[in-house]
Amino acid sequence: MRKETLQPSVFWILATIVLPAVNLAVRYRVTxxxxxxxxxxxxxxxxxxxxxxxxxxxxxxWKLGRAPRFMAKASVFKIPVLGWLLRKSGQIPVERGGVARGNEPVKAARRLVERGQMVIVYPEGSLTRDPELWPMRGKTGAVRIALEQGIPIVPIAHWGTQDLMPRYSKRISPFPRKTIHVKIGDPLSFDEFKGRGLDTATLNEATAILMDAITGLLEDLRGEKAPAKRWNPSEHDQKETGRFEG
Structure with missing residues (x-):
């Protein structure tokens, strides 16, 4: 089958704009x-x-042969030119707070399956708040899509991006060229959850498996062990505001 990136699409326009800058600033070391x-x-x-x-x-x-599609804030789709490119390239709009316009993520996931496409979903939902940049507690969106549509999740970890743009920084440091180390994990099929209802307990259990897989890949890249307990933003927020119980 012909590589997805060789098929004419609006991604060619995006690749022409983005890849030259990325290639100047980044070299990948992929395992x-x-x-x-x-x-x-x-x-x-x-x-x-x-x-x-x-x-x-x-x-x-894109370099590995797949066209990247993301779930993006619906507000950016209103930006002239950029919004057009996002829509034409199949990016998925999500309203602030995770409420999807017209249940778009569900519809988009069905289209992904029909067309044999991939979607990139950050299971943490936002930048990790762990002080040492380890993955924090995950949200269930990525797992829900996989289980509802019967498609696998591929965990992946990268390390070195913080040298290009530190967490919470708005400043990019492209020079000297940065090395980004990447490790791709085995696809997770979640066969053990098939036939179970997608209740909170099931989604949380499957999400924990996904986060363990991502953390394990990052441990390999960093050559060190992650903390035994994953950072939980809700617990730390409660402690900081004096509302934590138990």
Whole structure:
């Protein structure tokens, strides 16, 4: 089957704009690139600790032969030219607070399966707040899409993006050229959850498996162990505001 990136699409325009800048600023060192499926629909779930992560991961996906699609804030689709490019390239609008316009993520996920496409979903939902940049507690969106549509999730971890753009920074440091280390994990099919209802307990259990897989990949890249307990933003927020109980 012909590589997705060789098929004419608006992605060619985006690649022409983005890739030259990425290539100047970044070199990739990828482990287990063969584990990224070259055909069929799946969810790609990376760790997240820099505002520039989507560009770095999107460019990597393109280099590995897959067209990157993300769930993006609905507000950016209203920006002239950019909004047109986002819509034409199949990006998925999500309203602030996670409420999807017209249940678009569900519809988009169905289209992904029908067309054999991939979508990139950050399971943490935002930049990690762990002080040492380890993955924090995940949200269930990525797992819900995979379980509802019967498609696998491919965990992926990267390290080095913080040198290009530190967490919470608005400033990019492209020179000298940065090395981004990437490791791709085995696809997770979640066969053990098939036939179970998608209740909160099931989604949380499956999400924990996904976060463990991403954390394990990052441990390999960093050559160190993550904390035994994953950072939980809600617990720390409660402690800071004096509302934590138990």
């Amino acid at each position: 287990d690139a063969r584990k990224l499926p070259q055909t069929g629909a799946f969810v790609l779930s990376p760790n997240h600790f820099s505002e520039i992560d989507p560009i770095v991961v999107g460019a990597l996906a």
